[in-house]
Amino acid sequence: MVEWRDQNPPPATMMIISNQVGSQFSWDLVRLQQRTLYNLFLAYSVRPVFSIVLSTSQEWRWKELLQNKRSAPLVVVQGAKLYCKSCNYGSQRLKKFRKHLSSYNHAREEGVTTVYTNVERVTADWGRNYKATPEFATAKIQVWWDMFDCPIPQGYDARQVRPSIEAAFKELGYSGPVSITAYGDHKHTPLQALSSTGVHVAHAVPGVEYKRMAGDVREWHADNPPQTAAIMMVISDNVDIISIGLVKLLQENKYNLFLAYSFRPYQMSYLLTSAEWLWESLLAGPLTKHSLLSESESSVSTAMFHCKLCRFDTISIDNFRAHLLSDEKHAQEVNSDMITEIKPESGEYRRTLNLSYDRQAFHYNSLVKASKKTTLLLQKKEKTTLQQAAQGKTAVYWDYENVPVPYDFPAETFTSTS
Structure with missing residues (x-):
């Protein structure tokens, strides 16, 4: 074959x-x-x-x-x-x-x-970190960053995150526009520094960020037609939670996938990546011509602020901070929203085959059922007839x-x- x-x-x-x-x-x-x-x-x-x-x-x-x-x-x-x-x-x-x-x-x-x-x-021996092909060299890149798994290292200037990521892309020949959304408890993150470099902020609590991330993947996919080259990047140690939805997208659309994680997975995923990095190595890479914003520039936010628990959105960092302090209810997530698996299609629950592979054995794991509320709905590919x-x-x-x-x-x- x-x-x-x-x-x-x-x-x-x-x-x-x-x-x-x-x-x-x-x-x-x-x-x-x-x-x-x-x-x-x-x-x-x-x-x-x-x-x-x-x-x-x-x-x-x-x-x-x-x-x-x-x-x-x-x-x-x-x-x-x-x-x-x-x-x-x-x-x-x-x-x-x-x-x-x-x-x-x-x-x-x-x-x-x-x-x-x-x-x-x-x-199994396919390499990673391929140089960009002409088709993807200028394609848009969407980054979903799980700050619970991959936080900003202690003492690291948050304003360096975006330029460090973009520098890593350019080393491989990718120069398209980059959009980054950071999921985390933003009561305790450097909002000003992150947002000043154009990083979008999504407030969530542990166990909920993947459901919200899955919804954002769905919206992003709807805005990117199947024949348009585009790149997805997930920064997380638990990409397997949304991997079934991602692998459907990668098979049915002209998308590439980048990954970053705080530790290298012990078994190889069925997700095919064009580039992978260790999180701290990615941040430690050379910034080349990138420079940090001055204090005066960094005082102006260029990002969107989202509270994924309350469906609250704003472009004002002050309004966002006031919202996070106004009511504790958004910090308490309902148990039904806590998930461990995003399924790609709605309908009857079926046992799903996890095709993780570790070179020594081929693992079959029955994954946890997700509620229909947490289902990642994808645009269905039209069936091809024999004719x-x-x-x-x-x-x-x-x-x-x-x-x-x-x-x-x-x-x-x-x-x-x-």
Whole structure:
């Protein structure tokens, strides 16, 4: 599949017929789809127990697909290729291929071939901090900063945060406009210094910032059409909380993702990033030509101030400070708003497959259910029909061992099913 993708750039379509997509292929496929988006069709004889974070254009139950009454007339296709993956042997002649399968050399090769229970992860060694491509070099960058996880270091001038972040971007060739929103308890942050550099302020309490951040991601996505190049950055140690929503966006839109965290995660995420930094290393980077604002300039706020607990917004730092001191109710968040997982779509609760991967084992974690109030609703990608997909190349990978032709179905007619 990876080789075919390298040789056939989009627009094109892949179809996988297997019950093993969730357990074997999805981690790599999710990352591959975030880099290069193909139409993706799935068929399986057993519906997955877990909700897979792969964005698909269409899915079918295998028997229903074969019994489709709209099947096209039988067409004989010449030139099918026959492969023996154990021996790395290929032929277009059926008689010759059958002879190979019954040969001593083939039996010996299958006898000594190691059986792997897990598929090798082809994207596990992909690097980070790629130089900007022309398409993304001037794209807008939206930063969501969790100050609870990644606070301003003691003794660090808060006015250096924005220029330090922008300097790191420019080192990689990104020069587009940057917008930063800082989520934290802003009764105890240097509001004046932050806002004077254009950092937007979002007041929240621990456990609530992710719900508010998810809502802001949704609003930002609505303002950035799918075909417009843009960059998202999350500064947090708990990006997995909103990762299901993010990975949907990355698969279905022309977005790149940056991450920063106070400590490096012990296991690799299915989120595909273009750049990652340790938080304090990011702040310690060279500022190059950036300079701090003078005292007179810093007295004027250029940012928006939001109280995410009360839905209060203002452009006045004095009004914002007065609001934070006026009533304690906004500092008490209702338990129903405390969340540990943002789901990408509303509807029935389903167990969600967490595709975190740590090179040693492939982890499956049943994640905590989120209430419908906390659901991150995304613009749904329009389903691609078979007729639309037929306009480009299509590759079908069929796991015959797990999804065979039913005993009562004529095998010679399955290619005419659509």
